[in-house]
Amino acid sequence: xxxxLLALALLMTALPARADQPLLADLTGHLIAxxxxxxxxxxxxxxxxxxxxxxxxxxxxxERDSVVWQKRHLAGMWINGPNVTFASVxxxxxxxxxRNLDDIAPANAQALSQIGIANLRIDPRDPRTKxxxxxxxRAALIAEQKRVHLFAEYPGSVAFLGDRLFRATLxxxxxxxxxxxxxEVLLIRNGRVVSGQTTPxxxxxxxxxADVSEFATNNAALYGLTAVMGAALLGWLASLPFRHV
Amino acid sequence: MGILDIYLPxxxxxxxxxxxxxxxxxxxxxxxxxxVGGGFLLTPLLIFIGVPPxxxxxxxxxxxxxxxxxxxxxxxxxxxxDFLMGGLMLIGGFAGSVLGVWLFAILRSIGQVELxxxxxxxxxxxxLGVLMMIESTRSLLRRRxxxxxxxxxxxxxxxxxxxxxxxxRRSKLYxxxxxxxxxxxxxxxxxxxxxVGGGFVMVxxxxxxxxxxxxxxxxxxxxxxxxxTAVVTLLQAVENNTVDVVLAMVLLIGGVVGAQLGTRxxxxxxxxxxxxxxxxxxxxxxxxxxxxxxVRPDNLFSLGTLEL
Numbered sequence: 001x002x003x004x005l006l007a008l009a010l011l012m013t014a015l016p017a018r019a020d021q022p023l024l025a026d027l028t029g030h031l032i033a034x035x036x037x038x039x040x041x042x043x044x045x046x047x048x049x050x051x052x053x054x055x056x057x058x059x060x061x062x063e064r065d066s067v068v069w070q071k072r073h074l075a076g077m078w079i080n081g082p083n084v085t086f087a088s089v090x091x092x093x094x095x096x097x098x099r100n101l102d103d104i105a106p107a108n109a110q111a112l113s114q115i116g117i118a119n120l121r122i123d124p125r126d127p128r129t130k131x132x133x134x135x136x137x138r139a140a141l142i143a144e145q146k147r148v149h150l151f152a153e154y155p156g157s158v159a160f161l162g163d164r165l166f167r168a169t170l171x172x173x174x175x176x177x178x179x180x181x182x183x184e185v186l187l188i189r190n191g192r193v194v195s196g197q198t199t200p201x202x203x204x205x206x207x208x209x210a211d212v213s214e215f216a217t218n219n220a221a222l223y224g225l226t227a228v229m230g231a232a233l234l235g236w237l238a239s240l241p242f243r244h245v
Numbered sequence: 246m247g248i249l250d251i252y253l254p255x256x257x258x259x260x261x262x263x264x265x266x267x268x269x270x271x272x273x274x275x276x277x278x279x280x281v282g283g284g285f286l287l288t289p290l291l292i293f294i295g296v297p298p299x300x301x302x303x304x305x306x307x308x309x310x311x312x313x314x315x316x317x318x319x320x321x322x323x324x325x326x327d328f329l330m331g332g333l334m335l336i337g338g339f340a341g342s343v344l345g346v347w348l349f350a351i352l353r354s355i356g357q358v359e360l361x362x363x364x365x366x367x368x369x370x371x372x373l374g375v376l377m378m379i380e381s382t383r384s385l386l387r388r389r390x391x392x393x394x395x396x397x398x399x400x401x402x403x404x405x406x407x408x409x410x411x412x413x414r415r416s417k418l419y420x421x422x423x424x425x426x427x428x429x430x431x432x433x434x435x436x437x438x439x440x441v442g443g444g445f446v447m448v449x450x451x452x453x454x455x456x457x458x459x460x461x462x463x464x465x466x467x468x469x470x471x472x473x474t475a476v477v478t479l480l481q482a483v484e485n486n487t488v489d490v491v492l493a494m495v496l497l498i499g500g501v502v503g504a505q506l507g508t509r510x511x512x513x514x515x516x517x518x519x520x521x522x523x524x525x526x527x528x529x530x531x532x533x534x535x536x537x538x539x540v541r542p543d544n545l546f547s548l549g550t551l552e553l
Binding site (some may be wrong): 034035038039040066067068069070071073076077078079080137140141143144145174175177178205208209210212213216217220221223224225226227228230231232233234235236237238239 | 250252253254255257258259307308310311312313314315316318319360471475478479480481482483486488490491493494497498501502504505538539540541542544545546547548
């Protein structure tokens with residue numbers, strides 16, 4: 001808390017010199033370490049504008065291909081049937097704003113700047129996929145990601161201090177994927193994007209967890225052997241107190 | 246999320262430590278009482294609480310190594326392990342798991358590997374459960390009526406006509422070495438394809454096919470599960486990077502205590518009761534699997550991720 005106040009104070013002193021910048025924003029930290037006790041975390045976004053306007057911050061996680069399966073009723077059983085693979089789906093997508101997106105900008109402007117989950121570009125990897133199939137499966141993908149809090153919209157999460165300074169607490173759930181994130185901050189006036197700024201954010205494993213996963217990938221055979229020996233040792237140790245029973 | 250969450254580095258999720266400890270202990274009790282590793286229960290339960298399936302399978306195997314070491318030691322102190330029988334099963338088991346890994350790869354390339362696993366489990370467990378239930382109720386009833394039937398020493402079937410006969414001192418059997426090898430082989434295939442130690446198949450097979458004394462069965466089964474799960478853990482770690490040691494160790498701490506308690510409780514239960522109880526558990530899991538397959542799921546869609 002003190003850190004971002006300090007940063008904000010610095011920013012304010014810098015403002016007159018940078019009057020040509022309509023928007024300035026930064027995060028209190030650019031690295032989130034996921035350690036053994038990780039249960040989700042938050043980063044504070046803060047900044048200043050050159051006048052009144054709306055602020056929308058879009059956080060995107062690393063992109064990956066995602067398969068959506070639909071279960072079918074076949075011979076009395078529900079089994080995985082048709083599926084659609086979507087290319088480059090953000091593993092995390094959250095929109096933080098000072099008020100409802102629909103109050104900030106008209107639908108066509110939101111679509112143009114890809115603001116909001118509804119305007120997220122999610123296309124099938126195979127361009128021959130039928131349009132109605134794409135729509136159904138895309139909706140299912142979004143619903144599932146929303147359910148696990150990896151896709152979210154938080155209207156009202158950006159707070160203004162006066163009409164020029166703003167701050168927002170960006171909350172990340174415990175299941176947040178690791179990788180390189182981008183935080184895109186947009187200043188919107190009268191429904192039009194006036195200015196934008198993009199800041200990187202890295203979410204990585206830290207502490208014991210990082211050591212373990214590094215060991216597991218870089219030295220798989222030794223890791224496996226250690227896992228087996230460790231388990232056997234623990235099993236043997238546990239039987240000792242019961243020796244004379 | 247609970248009060249005491251722990252982040253599992255390979256699984257990539259945070260879970261409640263207490264829940265994991267309790268889960269480990271419950272499966273450990275099963276393992277000690279029946280000599281089944283409990284993998285057939287642990288893996289689905291882990292998936293249910295949010296561990297990715299591949300990690301659940303591999304980490305269960307890892308925790309089973311420890312749980313079965315602990316259980317096997319307890320049985321060994323009571324002299325309840327037939328090492329000759331267990332060793333022969335192992336030989337078959339290793340060959341079987343190699344074939345199983347190969348089969349698994351083929352199934353995966355066709356797709357529908359999950360369906361195959363569920364169906365195989367459901368079929369296997371319900372058949373086993375029903376057979377065991379019938380047998381154990383019959384002998385329970387017989388005992389209640391006070392009819393003492395002596396176990397036939399020579400019940401000749403075609404199985405006894407097989408060559409390479411060996412004397413198994415601990416099991417008080419004179420039978421073909423091919424039997425445990427073939428049994429181990431079949432269970433080895435199952436272990437690799439279903440990702441379990443195979444105790445829940447091995448134990449009934451040892452009782453009903455090999456006709457080993459019930460007291461010797463859990464220890465011998467656990468003895469060979471140690472090695473089968475060790476091989477599976479190693480293969481999974483090397484091939485798929487899916488072994489989460491943090492998860493396995495937390496489960497194990499609960500599991501080893503449970504296994505010791507289970508071994509003691511198991512000694513107090515009679516053979517028929519033990520078998521009836523195991524049959525009930527096996528049937529319950531089978532019912533759950535059939536239920537999941539046949540009842541319309543709440544969400545028809547599921548997500549999978551392809552790493553780029």
